[in-house]
Amino acid sequence: MIKDQITQALKTALGKIGLETDAIAITSPSNTTFGDYTTNIALQLAKTVKKNPFALAEEIAQAIDTTGVIMKAEAYKPGFVNIWVNQQVLQTYLQEILKDTITVPEYHLGAQKKIMFEFAHPNTHKLFHIGHLRNISTGETMVRLYEAVGNKTISVNYQGDVGMHIAKCLWRLKQMFSEDATLDIKNLPLREKIELLGKAYSQGSAAFESDEKAKQEIIDTNKKIYTQDPEIKQIWEETRGWSLEYFDEIYKLVGTKFDRLYFESEFADRGLEIAHQAVTDGILEKSDGAIILNGEKHGVHTRVFVNSQGFPTYEGKEIALAETEFKEFGELDKNIHVLGGEQQSFFKTAVKAQELIDPSIVGKQYHLIYGWVDVKGQKMSSRKGNIVEAEWLINEAKKAIIAEYESSEEVAQALAIAAIKYAFLKNGILTSVMFDLSDAINLHGDSGPYLLYTYVRAKSVLAKEAKPEVSTAEYKPNDDELQIMRKLIKFPDIVLEAAKQFAPNYLTSYLYDLAQLFNLFYQNNPILKSSDAEKAFRLELTQAVTMIMKKGLYLLGIPTVEKM
């Protein structure tokens, strides 16, 4: 990586003037007039060596060898040393991109180089909404980024298929069947089945709140689900199947594949067993008929693992889930749970219990928090029925695209997915976003479709004519071209940082910058109407841009299209 070579050159320069440090921080200045890379090392060292920072920066700049990877080094104002990369290095890197031999540095979270990502987390019998969409977009890109920096990743999805929300839904659904004997659910399209579940849940919830008799019946239904009572088992299995089929469609649509689907129903029995054993071992405690972790002893919130009716709560099932997750795929470095911040208290307590039960997993559970999704200021609630559902949203975006550009189904779909995913990923992972429909299906400016458009445009040029067989070695790139080349060398740095910091938005803004530079170049410089080395070079540059765009978009979980 070029950055490493710069660090090496700096180290040598520091050595020449009798300085030594391990902490050489090299960053890319936001303003390219300050060079390709910059270091504040003089500012850091000035105090310890008792020198004026700017004088020290000048001294370092002087000592840098400018015959190798570095072309120019200059001291700036308070004490930065700004560095320009040799153009030959840019040329070489361009050729490496074309040969597809560029590499991204490795980054691991442990010796196994193996990381599990647990994400998506929809509950059966409920809708898959934009909150899940943000979750799955984030999870998928993190998986791809960690693969890119040399890890084996395992994608898993823990889906809630038992619990009160399902009891509420099924209780009402059974009523609906007896109220309307003509309801022919078997032949309903999937879409309508899901809507029916949503309606039943919403009405069941309302009854639970307002009607004491209904409340008791729903609690009873919940028990029957846990005990797999024949009275409820069949309808539970069937409706659960609808949800899973519906989820599968969405996973396919957004391009996520899971290595393993876990279900809450798998972990109820084992969760109980572990919890009871943990009481015997003095880890969990009995309290008011429930089994809890006494949080005060461990600096977390006290939470219930088995309720007073003897059923495992979410926490109770989580300890069994952890046991399986850490067993099924061999030793993991980390198990990263992509979960909203509202689950923090739950997660801390559950993890504390897991670590007390199995010390071998201490420090391996990680809660990757992503920000809340709000819709125009109002909080989504499936009980109130005002949620933005994933497939509906994708279809809205698709319709808008077809209406404006007469795109084919296939292209419109790809663009819709790109628009929505990009709208989430361009934000900081923690930023709670105000979701605005018109913004998410925006096709202009800083958007997914803009990136795809840039890619398609470039590809279209490449498809028109073959590259002339002329050497580009002697070609002197102009400023527009240089800007692109200087951007291209940063790709590995960006991928590494995006993975390290769990910051896919580093990659989105990198690709956006690259696209902007290319569009500027495209605007000002004829490619096919140029000739000889110039034409050959411009075609090479164009191709390199498409290759990096495609790689970057892949890492974001956004497939490219070839025409639009």
Place this chain on the structure above:
RNA sequence: GCACCCGUAGCUCAAUUGGAUAGAGCACAGACCUUCUAAGUCUGCGGUUACAGGUUCGAUUCCUGUCGGGUGCGCCA
């Protein structure tokens, strides 16, 4: 009450983890298609980074306080 997250342009968000002149998109006003896809490019407009202190060469970023918002805090998931 306590804990965590947050407050940046009219709106939605960035800012490479303490760096240089705080950047984009949308919206608004204008310019550019007999040249490779105008889903594009360019120009303009827009800021006391909630407020008050502190730390230091340097603060949107770290610390303290105030105000405002979100989330959670024992039998939901």
